[in-house]
Amino acid sequence: MTYDIVIIGGGAAGLAALHSAYEDGLKILLIEREKTLGGILKQCIHNGFGVHHYKEELTGPEYAERGIEAIQDLDIDVFTDTTVIDISKKKKEFTLSMMNTVDGEFDVKAKAVIMSTGCYERTRGQIQLPGERPAGIMPAGSAQRYLNIDGYLVGKKVFILGSGDIGLIMARRMKLEGADVLGVAELMPYSNGLTRNIVQCLHDFDIPLYLSHTITNIKGKKQLEQITISEVDERFVPIAGTEKHFDVDTLLLSVGLVPDIKMFDSLNMDISPLTKGAIVDQFFQTSVEGLFACGNSLHVHDLVDFVTQESEKAGEYAKQYVKEGSLRQKKLTSVMPGDRVRYVLPQKIDLTADQEGWTFALRATENAQRGTFKIYQGDALIMEKKARFIAPAEMEHIEVKKDLLVSNEPLKISLEVLA
């Protein structure tokens, strides 16, 4: 079976990409490894989703429902309970190997592939937590799944490492279920979560947030018994004498998300060391022609609204690619992060493409009340944009018009902080 477009992953990104890629006559397949569509939104039962995209506050499942309804009547194939295990490409055709309990292992062919496979949580192994390795330490998202989908609480006395949004949300969620949440420790001097989550999940429940702190010991032979946190200096080295001990049975980790793209390894696409996702051009096309990326498998988002908006574009371009055969004409120009900018996306643009301009997504490396984003081409400053309340936790978007360009040199975006 040959499809025009195969979309891998039926969460927010895949649903949005599918919706915009759809057109009568195109053969489209959506593959989802779980029983139902919706992805991680299904377990995010708190509200706050959709404010930008739908202009109303929805819960995660409600947001997912909107995306599912939008594709319900489309003439497409949807394989649920089906897991993709490998992808290869010969000439212009992709072969996707997948498996399920109905057909076992089987292949489908595709002209274009959209990766919307989401992300996975960093584990204690990846951040090399010191101390013993008892039961009771798990990623916050896993605890969220056990609680919100399966209906089980993973512990009674909880500490949380990392102030990412999932950690904050789970602090409140565990508290509401009757667990004792003793605190949240964050290595950085600022929180990695959205401000509204700090206020609504920690402050409102008197849960202390220990900034510039990390875990320096874990005790427990079988079940977790105690954790120790210490303050860190500017170089993140723990300061002796600042230890605080907490007797807990559970440590939840909210220490970062990583794009889940291992299944694409055999395609050898270029991967950004900054986002750990694919390097893409303005069409959300990876270095492998015909392979598009969007959502958290491209870079980790703080708001699902932006996932939807980005994925709609990726779907649009995938459709265009299938119809036109190619999107890439000329050499690509790099777009690089400058001072105080962690990454910029897309990382490459084709300056000759027939477009009025581009929207860049980026993240700052520090908090700032007020600042100015400066866009350079080579040494020339071509644009400035003032911004307020800049935070690493919140993704920024900057639109750059093509007529501002002065050469073919690479672009760079920096942040200047105003005192």
Added chain:
Amino acid sequence: MYDYLVIGAGVTGANIARMLSKYELNVIVLDKESDIGNGATLANSAIVHSGHDPKEDTLKAKLCVRGNALYHELEKNLDVPLMHNGAYLLASDEESEAQLDTLFNRAKYNGVHAEFVPLEVAFKEEPNIAKDTTRVLSLPSTKITYPWEVALACMENAVSNGVTYKGNQTVNSIQKDGDIFTVTTEEGDVYETKHIINAAGVFVEKIAAMIEKDVPYKINPRRGEYYVLDRRTKGFVNRTIYPVPSVRGKGVLLVPQIHGNILVGPNAIEQDSLDDYSNTPDGLRWVRNEASRIVQNIPFDQIIRTFTGIRPSIYQYDFYIEESLEVDNFFHVAGIDSPGLTAAPAIAEYVEEILKGKMRLVKKESYDPKRRKLVLYNEMTKRQQQKAFDEDKRYGNLICKCEKITEADVVKSIHSPIPATSVKAIKKRARAGAGLCQGGYCEHQVLKLLARELEKPLTQVDYYHPSTPLVKTETKVKP
């Protein structure tokens, strides 16, 4: 009444149990852990050493070389995985070159094949070894195994030949009345036996002290910390890469693993505790620096896990494998640190000789030396996969996508001869959760399969040890 009671189901105890199962004997193996091989067997470098390193004329030298050869029997009869990838020992200055000569001569003396390889060959074979390497000694008989599976294979084979295995049995007292030992456990069980073989690893002295006044050795536990790199790094080194031993210890190695990962470690730090498996930032930093001396550009961005093992060393250099001087029919198998994994089958053979010197052992007619491993879906050929799926649709349900483990693999592990009854026990048998996401995606599915197959509520399925459920309570309102 048992003829033999073995304390400890690590790789040593399991090999001894398998040896005993050849004879008309009533044998039981007790282990304090919920699963076999949870001590030094679970956390080591996984190397089947050539025997170039142990000092001349020691038991370690003799049993290492013999053990290395016996692994071929384990591979053939027990389906134990064995990677015949060899090793390189590297020198980078005059001092270490001199040591390489010493090791070369020792290898020769110990009967181990070793040869110097031209540098250009070494760099071609292992392009990532340090550029300042000046001399390379190749040890072609060095191999890699999956240590835990060695213990499992031996124990499964022993059990199928009539041995009883019981986990969650912590021995807390041993009495002897006449010829009969009475062994009691913390869990409240009592066993009577005519002989005891103490293969309790790091707890060997503690066990011996229950029956002997003067235990002839003192345990000296030494921690070793490791990094595990993701399977993506497969091929970064193909052989085990050793430095020469130095004042800094035996050295940090890079060891390709059976499943494609690469281990980097260990350090060697003496500690008092018998069960503190802590990782320390200082220890790991040291490992990282030491490893970078022999291999360049190690992909430390591909770390998926760190772990710590405890070597059951004693203060004597050599293994201590003897009958007790104080108590008849009580046998010590102590100080089984490196090359203990390699030596394990030879240790069993050595114990067999000691026993034969004491009593007549009658061969069991029905003894079958063979054991077939549970073949995982990802180890099958395409045709086998198709056949397996046709017979059991659960082979189509992918549980762990990192390691490509199916529902059928997990269910068969639960119902295997030494059953997996915890999330971690599944990880050891079927590798679900051993990959990049470390169980982030599959853990809840494994948990549910365990609950279903063991007919237990979710809140009673352990992560590993008894009473360590992953989920503690059911919330009031079911979603």
